[in-house]
Amino acid sequence: MWFAVVLFTILLGLLAYLDTRKPKNFPPGPRWLPLLGSALTVFKTRKKTGDLPRMANELSKKYGPVLGLKIGIDKSVVVCGLHAIREFLLSDDLDGRPMGLFFEMRTFGLRQGLIMTDQSFWHEQRRFIVRHLREFGFGRRNMSAMIEDEAQLMVEHFKKNITQKNGYGVVQMDNVGGIHILNTLWTMLAGVRYSPEDKEVNKLQSNLNELFKNADMVGALFSQFPILRFIAPDFSGYNLYMNSHKPLWKFITEEVEHHKKTFVPNQPRDLIDVYLQMLNEKDKPHTFSKDQLLCVCIDLFMAGSETTTKSFGFGFTYLLLNPEVQKKAQAEIDVVVGRERLPTLHDRPKMPYMEGIVYESIRMFIGRGLGIPHRALKDTTLCGYTIPKDTMVIPNFYGILQGNEFGWDDPDKFRPERFIENDKIIPLPDNFIPFGLGKRRCMGETLAKANLFLFISALLQNFTFSIPAGCDPPSLDGNPGITPGPKPFKAQFRLRD
Template sequence: MWLAALLFCVILGLLLVLDTRKPRNFPPGPKWLPVLGSALAVAKLRKQTGYLYEATAELGRRYGPVVGLRVGKDRQVVLCGYDAMKEMLMKDELDGRPQGPFYETRTWGVRRGVLLTDEEFWQEQRRFILRHLREFGFGRRTMSELIEGEARELVLSLRQQVTSPSNGGSGALVSMHNLFGVFVLNTLWSMMAGIRYSADDIELKKLQNLLTELFTNIDMVGCLFSQFPFLRFVAPELSGYKQFIYIHQKVWEFLKAELDKHKATFKPDDARDFMDVYLQILNSEKKKSSFSESQLLAICMDLFMAGSETTTKSLGFGFLYLLLYPEVQKKAQAEIDAVVGRNRLPTLNDRPNMPYMEAIVLESVRMFMGRTFSIPHRALKDTTIQGYNIPKDTMVICNFHCTLMDKTFWGDPEAFRPERFIDSQGKVFIPDMYTPFGLGKHRCMGETLAKSNVFLFMSSLLQNFNFIVPPDTLPPTTEGVDGVTASPQPFEALVTLRT
């Protein structure tokens, strides 16, 4: 008996020792502990800095632009330099997306959708989405009209608050961090499902609050139950698994109800929106295996969750900094008055004549995305980055903080200075280090919509209103709320009509 116990202990000890060994020529990083890997080292730095992106940026300063980690079962490589990011994003061998419970549970055990799928399945679905969304305005004139319409609704909604008798008609305190969500979502959802939600829609507000909670409690690289899968069964609440399932179930139910409404009124020869086009394919004899009703719901969920997330937060950070830099606000308003005037709202046709406003958009996106990571990639086969070995199935992720907030390149990255994007001829200039939308085949397919949204929403609001720090109130902090993507801490502005 004792011999068997001794043999078990020896084998267990050997396994634990082997568990701490890194693959040959793996990127440098903290030591790996048995089972935990480098999780404790990362957690300690995160607690010190307050943010995961700051913690991994510090590791980049210690170990170089390619940092090798292991968190639980996951081998992870974090890229903290432009050259390493560019090499990774341009390499076909690194075009995969992560696998595992976190990435499969969200779509009920099978990887579906478009954000977290890869290879031929992803290519086929992405091509289909882009081709047919264009038919309903994506990247075209109709898209501009949709955004202009939502900007108009937002201006009217804010004007009602500002001129309300309850506020004395002389201004209103407005929560800016969550002002834009529904209006931004509508610009995409009108093309996806032919639906426009009211800003007062109670069910949608509940869903958006749940998504805000979810995005605060997970990271771009997963969460406890993805890195330590056994925790799903022994600690479902502590590991975040129970909340993750509950929120995705609510999103799925919401979208399924919309899809059922579409199916009830669907006419095969009269496609009203993207959902209808997809239903046409599902009813076709030539349907390919990658097309299914579950895949349609997964696409809707991806675009519903991501479609407003980044744009809304870019607008939140943008107006946060406009409060802190009133001279930027005044300069933008002068440009809007000179180009557009006051008798109509701005349009995308005005954008070429408004370089300063366009620079504010770029700077707002930089301030938001400089606190984020890319969507993770996965090595489809053994490969290299900057001379280091990257074994198959390793997760690789870019820390955009290291390019968008790099002091050696930007000089004063913490300052909100739109002029950095304007050249000596007064034209908009975008340097290579500006990487918020990625590079290569996986470049964000919503880039055009996002930048157009931020431009029209900001310019329409600045044309009509002044935004100042409320009297007898400290200026809002620029510290964000950590999560899958950072968000501004709740803040208010005193909004008044421009006269």
């Protein structure tokens, strides 16, 4: 009996000791405690700085630009600073996507879709999706027409909310563009355009916003300490995660089933039809399946509005706080476009100030967050440190877009002029990489920038925005989470004279 107790104690102590040992030449960082790893240091530093990007930036001052951490069972490396981020993003060895509960449960527990897959599977699926999205307008000239139509609907929706007696309206501005922005991709994917008053889609986006606000890009407690999903499902975020995804799974499944019932071979209406046609091919590649189609739809539903909507929200946060920026943009719109038609992408080369607003809106969003995690596909090195296979590696964009490596002396200022010289957009500086680099560069970059340009300029052409009487100014703190978002705020708008 005593022998068993002693043996158990020795084994437990040995396991605890091994749990604190770092791999040889692993990037420097806080020391690891048994079971917790560096969680306590991360928690304390995050409480001090406010969010994960600033936490990592703070720790990198002590440990260097390649920061080694361990939270529960997850070993991870956060990369700070332009030199290290560029080396990381351009490395084929670090081109994978992380594995684990948090990243796979969102797609029915399957390692499928586009966002969280890698290697040959990802290459084949991405190539197919991008090629056929282009057939329905993605990155083509008629994409501008689709966004212009949606911008017109947004303007009309705003006009409906103007109180005739007072001549102005008030709107919840932080997420007002969500459905309109989703429509610009979903029209190509599913041939469907949703009303901004659609209760089901608004509820889905609200659920996802809540999840994105209460989790982190690197995971949640239930993924870092898996036992917590059984003994503390609410505290660990497991219930929130599942309750946010179940309605989306049902919504996507019903949309695909509707397409299957109305599908006519060789007469594709949208990307889902093209994919269903591929599923009917006898010699289709093994990466194609109904489950994969569902997972692609889930990825694109999230990606189709999440990041662009938050860039839009941060943009209007700063436009409310800087009315002089609105006035300069409106003056440019009046000269180039006038009032008789909406702006188009053909106007963009002659509207550098509006384009500068787009870049600043993106910077204020991406600069508050971490990039999508990668995974080491094999034992490799980064900036001279050893990165073991399957280690999660995350880029931190805060330092290069809003922090100490920004390159301008006023990173907290919303200043579109910084991107303009001689009435033209200057070549973007090396540190302005909000969409990433290399093979994993965001496939939606063109659509995101077009959406922001056309939606913001259409609204500024027609309305002037201000802080409603009795309301606090929008907060610049933002909500940290999987992706950072502006805190809820309202805007008053009135038709321009």
